[in-house]
Amino acid sequence: MAHEVDLESFKELERDIILRVLYRDQTVQSTEEERVRKLKSHLQHLRWKGAKSSSQEYKEKCCARCQRALGLLLNRGAVCQGCSHRVCSECRVFLRRTRAWKCTVCFEDSPQRHVTHCESERCHIRSSSVRKDQSSEKTAK
Structure with missing residues (x-):
């Protein structure tokens, strides 16, 4: 979801904060992509290392x-x-x-x-589940 925002409309301090967050997000995304790439490579290596075919018979x-x-x-x-x-x-x-x-x-x-370790996703999931719990408690009272 890419939105274009005119940074000129923000104050200098706000602009700096936004840019720092964007750079940090970019760093986190590249780190996560690297982690996923390494996991896929490791899995491919394990598969390549050796596996019997279910259709083939083995003597030993x-x-x-x-x-x-x-x-x-x-x-x-x-x-x-x-x-x-x-x-x-x-x-x-x-x-x-x-x-x-x-x-x-x-x-x-x-x-x-294959569980992702993204803190923002966990935080979002927790906050939405808390809101659901709070709204269900209000309706129950």
Whole structure:
């Protein structure tokens, strides 16, 4: 949402404050874009590193991510709840809430990992929810 504003109509102090806010916003946006780019690159690297194809058969019991052989008793691997491949202990993450395993690729690709850390969005969401709560309390009284 880009609006053109004539800065000449503002006082010098107001103009300086507005410009500082705009520069800070630009810095935050570029930092966020860089963070997202790095996350995408990391995820692409994890995918590229190795994954079994669900249509292909494998003779040896091995990790779907790093292709290491899995043992019969030790490091047998666990089935990923996301892709259903068996992965070794190095290539999986335990999810305490669901008490299940996910491989590193499915874990990185899951929606809970893509939470934005923008303070202004959080603040906006909190203030709008507070207003809703306050208005519902007024109507209840």
